[in-house]
Amino acid sequence: MKKVVVIVLLFTNAIFAQKRELGKVTVEELKEKECPADSSAAAAVLFNIGEVRFEFLEGKGFVMKTRVRTKIKIYKKEAYELANKSVRYYIGNNVKERLNFKDAATYNLVDGKVEKSKLKSDGEFDEKMNKFWARKKIALPNVKEGSIIEYEYTLESEGLGVMEDWTFQMGIPVLYSQFKTIVPEYYVYKPLMRGFLIPKFETTSSNKTVSSTSKERSGGNITTTSFSNNQFSYNEITSVYTLENIPALKDESFVNNIKNYTASIEHELTSLHFPGEPVKNLSTTWENVVKTIYDSDNFGPELNKTGYFDEDINAVLKGLNSNEEKIAAIFNFVKSRMNWNEFFGYSCNDGVRKAYLDKVGNVAEINLMLTAMFRYAGFEANPIVLSSRGNGISMFPSRNAFDYVISGIELNGKIALFDATSKNALPNILPIRDLNWFGRLIRKDGTSVQVDLMPSSNSREVINVMASIDKEGKVSGKLRDQYFDYNAFSYRERNSKVNNESLVERIEKANSGMEVSDFEVQNQNDLSKPIIENYSFNTDNVVEIIGDKMYVSPLLFLTMDENPFKQEKREYPVDFIFPHQNKYNISLTLPEGYEVETLPQPTAVSMPENMANFKYNLSNNGNQLQIIYSLDINSAIMGSEDYEILKNFFKELINKHSEKVVIKKV
Amino acid sequence: MKSVFLSLFFLSLVTHAQKLEYATLTIPDSLKQNANVVVRLNEVLVNIPSQKEMVVKTKTVTTVLNELGLSYLDLSENHDKNRKITKIEAVVYDAFGKELKSFKRKDFRDVSVADGVSIFNDNRALYLDYTPTVYPFTMVFETEVSTSNTAFLQPWSPMEGYLVSVQKSNMTITYKPELKLKVKEINFSGQATIEKTETASSISYAAKNVVARKREELSPGFAKVFPIVYFALENFSLENVEGTATNWAEFGKWYYQSLLADTEEIPVETQAKIKQLVGDEKNPITIAKLIYKYVQEKTRYVSVQVGIGGWKPMLAKEVDKLGYGDCKALTNYTRALLKTVGVDSYYTVVYAGRDDTKDLQEDFASVQGNHVILTLPTDKGFVWLECTSQVQPFGFQGDFTDDRNVLLIKPDGGSIVKTKTFTEIDNKRILKGNYSISAEGHLKGQVTIVSNGLQYDAHFNKIRMSKEDQIKVYKEEFSNINNLSIKKINLSDNSQAVEFGEELALEAEGYAQNTGGKLMFALNAFDQSNYVPKKHKSREFPFQVLRGYTEESEVEIVLPEGYIVEAKPDGIQLDTEFGSYKIEFKVLTSNKILCARKLVIKKGQYDKTKYESYRKFRETLAKNDNSKIIITKA
Secondary structure, three states: HHHHHHHHHHHHHHHHHOOOOOOOOOHHHHHHOOOOOOOOEEEEEEEEEEEEEEEEOOOOOEEEEEEEEEEEEOHHHHHHHHHHHEEEOOOOOOOEEEEEEEEEEEEEEOOOOOEEOOOOHHHEEEOOOOOEEEEEEEEEEOOOOOOEEEEEEEEOOOOOOOOOOEEEOOOOOOOEEEEEEEEEEOOEEEEEOOOOOOOOEEEEEEEEEEEEOOOOOOOOOOOOOOOOEEEEEEEEEEEEEEEEEOOOOOOOOOOOOOHHOOOOOEEEEEEEEEOOOOOOOOOHHHHHHHHHHHOOOOOHHHHOOOOHHHHHHHHHHOOOOHHHHHHHHHHHHHHHHHOOOOOOOOOOOOOOHHHHHOOOOOEEEEEEEEHHHHHHHHOOOEEEEEEHHHHOOOOOOHHHOOOOEEEEEOOOOOOEEEEOOOOEEEEEEEOHHHOHHHHEEEOOOOOEEHHHEEOOOOOEEEEEEEEEEEEOOOOEEEEEEEEEEHHHHHHHHOOOOOOOHHHEEEEEEEEOEEEEEEEEEEEEOOOOEEEEEEEEEEEEEEEEEEEEEEEEEOOOOOOOOOOOOOOOOOOEEEEEOOOOEEEEEEEEEEEOEEEHHHHHHHHOEEEHHHOEEEEEEEEEHHHHHEEEEEEOOOOOOEEEHHHHHHHHHHHHHHHHHHHOOOEEEE | HHHHHHHHHHHHHHHHOHHHOOOOOHHHHHHHHHHHHHHHHEEEEEEEOOEEEEEEEEEEEEEEEEHHHHHHHOEEEEEOOOOOEEEEEEEOOOOOOOOEEEOOOOHEEEEOOOOOEEEOOOOOEEEEEOOOOOOEEEEEEEEEEEEEEOOOOOOOOOOOOOOOOEEEEEEEEEEEHOOOOEEEOOOOOOOEEEEEEEEOOOOEEEEEEEEEOOOOOOOOHHHHHOEEEEEEEEEEEOOEEEOOOOOHHHHHHHHHHHHHHOOOOOOOHHHHHHHHOOOOOOOOOHHHHHHHHHHHOOOOOEEEEOHHHHHOOHHHHHHHHEEEHHHHHHHHHHHHHHOOOOOOEEEEEEEOOOOOOOOOOOOOOOOOOEEEEEEEEEEOOEEEOOOOOOOOOOOOOOOHHHOOOEEEEOEEEEEEEEOOOOOOOOOOEEEEEEEEOOOOOOOOEEEEEEEEEEHHHHHHHHHHHHHHHHHHHHHHHHHOOOEEEEEEEEEEOOOOOOEEEEEEEEEEEOOOEEOOEEEEOOOOOOOOOOOOOOOOOOOOOOOOOOOOEEEEEEEEEEEOOOOOEOOOOEEEEEEEOOEEEEEEEEEEEEEEEEEEEEEEEEEEEEEEHHHHHHHHHHHHHHHHOOOEEEEEEE
16 A cells, blocks of 8 residues: 555656746746645745755855745735835855845736736835844835736845854745755764654755866865965765745644754854865764864853952852852842843853953853852852743754853752842742753863753642632631742743732732722742732632522633644644642631532542542532642643643643532521 | 042032032922822923024923933934924933933934835924933933924923923023914913013913823823913915915915825826726716726825825826826825816815814914825715725725814815714614523524624724634624634625625634523623723813714514523613613513514713713623623523
């Protein structure tokens, strides 16, 4: 059976193997009303072909040329914005890039014939965005439902060997996507794939000869090396990655970063092999990557700078004896002195000294100075590079795999983690942006080890309620809500400086029919303690009087009545960010003259391998009702293969939440 | 030596870097209440020596009390080829008035003000990316700008927004008297004491100690509540084109002649095509329909803000060639096409926006508005055309430009008219359906929904969505039903009648909760409203319901075999000045119940004292919408 399929596939390929070129559009293509592979698609990319090659230019050395050709079929008006294309290019100091669009055109079917509208210069715009970047934009003419649009652009770069990422998968179906690199043997790039779809890969090698009259050779710059001999030849390695019939990317909630699941390829320059020079390794293994980072000017040397803080730290440490005290004092000192300017990166920008003086810095400046201070106080402290959630999860070693650095202290065989960019952070409580699997800790000698960044225990939220129901079905009482660990961190990040009045309004708004009074928050600024919210409430929305009975929602307004997982099928893992526990203890007093008629059955439900569980227990003693409930999400990330089970778990949970206690007159 | 240096340093600190007036301690408590920001000083000096010359000097001293106030701080200034920044600098002080840092022009970044919508505009800005090191802090920001545009004079208000107090604010305009300055004051009652000084060639406004206000739900827009003064010159210049604006009629004439008259040319080929399309048709409405459809199919919206400061539309022949344009270009193109076949229509300036209906100031001719539509005069009144939409039905403007004063630009002058008001009768949504409940509590049913008016506007886009997105939208719409699965979707868009039809088959496991062998569920499964406005313990502003609407539904419910009703909600009828609500649960047969519901919400402006009763009305109806029945085995 398998054989048959293969033969058929080959056969169809042979017949329909089309030339994918710009400038050729058929009447059939224009007539097509919907995408055969996905009838709801607003547009489809017919092909998207990228090619990166290195050309030897007289006096300049190797220049990287990227050429992209794209052809898109528009089915619906919703996709018109695809006819406006924008590509950025670098205009900063050292590196010059040139970007050019060409052969941009729209094809329409007019009276049964193909009509081509070319893009003229009035449809092209060049815009300087800031000191470093400019972009060119095109707006293709005469785009209608059914149009086919196409364009080509080339990007020439004399600078660093940074290859643009190639994204195979998009928000619309892509019928054919190819990325080709033609690279001289002197440069070694490592391809890094992402996503669930694996492109077909082919590689060939050929010999190439170029002539040069240049006598100069500029050493330092990576790609502008030119050679003194008049003619030279080298091997060129051609690699081709092809994917066909790629479905549109799906949009889902509870996703960490969609980039992690998008079929794409990234290239990293790993080493330079110039004739007559030793091989220069840039990155190949995690150890090498980290070593390269460590050796770069804006990392290691910045970390090793001292002297700028000595006096201040001496004062901070004065009179402190225990390690815990010293660590906390230094961490608090940096958190309170320094202000994060919201720039990421593992490299310093202004440098630690200036940052320290200005009290403002990027991630690297703040956390490298923190590490240096820990070391100054005698701790075994080291920087930990990581990939923030926005940067995606890095499967393979590369310098782009990291965009962030925090600090770690090895003490009593454990590593404690610190990130001073957030005022609300604590030892081992990192900002959410850091919680992305693993980081790498770099020791003084440049060696490194992997460090797990994910919290190991469940962050708790514990709510205690004492309330009573009156004869009109109104419930009033007192509530105490305690937030621990990451729950406390999130609460502080969300609500720091929000006044109590707004918090009350928020609670009332979220719970229709509820009035809140005597509201107070404890430990807002004392990070060592849990956040505690206390308030009194009354609500007429949790008891229904039908006939002569009352139907009471036992979890009151804490009832979860909507399943957060509505999708039938799931493509990507579900991300709860950190493992957590919600626990409610509720005591309810029934109105005078009432007694319980029915009580929901106690339950305990668990997902396989205890990824999550909930427990629910009700008991009744006279006119007192005691409810104990807990939900544990033990596994912060659940694979899409577990989705069905997770969805059903929440279905059961919500069913249980919605069960009523029925009370009747005695 | 060291001591000398120290004392010198100290001296310089006192004389130079310490500004006691910027210390936070001196701010009165009344200004700190409810405030994230206190504007210590907002001083604007405008000098207009000639019709083509204006210099604006601005000094703002802003104390940011906490992190929430940071987003208020705007350290930027726009510039373009006719607007030059001659001075820009900032100094930041701590709570004691000690200078922390100063910023010169080189510290400001020059960026393009690409708004994300425009594919291109030539506006740029200098801005300072400031990370505070301490709160509170005080930022002194000074700019000086010179421009040849005198068509826009910034308005002045003693209030700077919600949660912002103003200690001192003033604005002075000095101008050449021949240019004739017009002034319009609105909402000048009570909220702040405003001082006004006037001479033959200058005017100034000032206010002191204006306390911060909090935003309240359903409040009318800023310009409807806060005092504000608008300024304009009768003789102005817009991108070096001189203009006059004594009244709307004259302003309209100028507008037409300077900005529209020379943009109308349509290529002969297209003219022929249009004439062929129209054929022998004589009825202007029918002709306009044909041409509107032609434009919808031929063009798309792309914002290109170039030429006369983004005020002159792209030439009609350019739109004809490229097949795209912004609102001005597409509107003007449609107008030019209509003109070729002898149908008059008017380029129409409007403040567009869904969340508020902002009027053009009726008796204050000046350059206003942020959007352009087309108005077709007919025997039965005006027909409004939104030319930037490729999907909107002919003559249906929706809630983007409804119910507000707009300016018609005619060759012989301009005039202010009001666009269509959609009433609660126009905005109708009628639902009919049925469902059955099984003994296991599962729901299975059908609904058909017909929407008109702005309800059409809210729903008709569904037909263009993917199946997946449609399902997502319905799961949101019926979020009161858990475990919902949509078995069938059948949508119909009647753009002629502006009527949208939806036919759905729905199923939901466990809709009825099993409570000790009894089933309990909300009878009104398909037409629930859970919107309840926020509670404001004391309310300061009036409130408005911007648009009215009507919802009507009749749903037949079949109970499972062998079950009888143990208890059933009574239903309710509410008649208020805000609208009316009625829900009934009629027992038809022993296992059939009819749920009939009608909600009418009226458009209206109300005094703040009525807010709580409106809130209660919404709360009661939300509660009754969700009232439950108990059924039990017979």
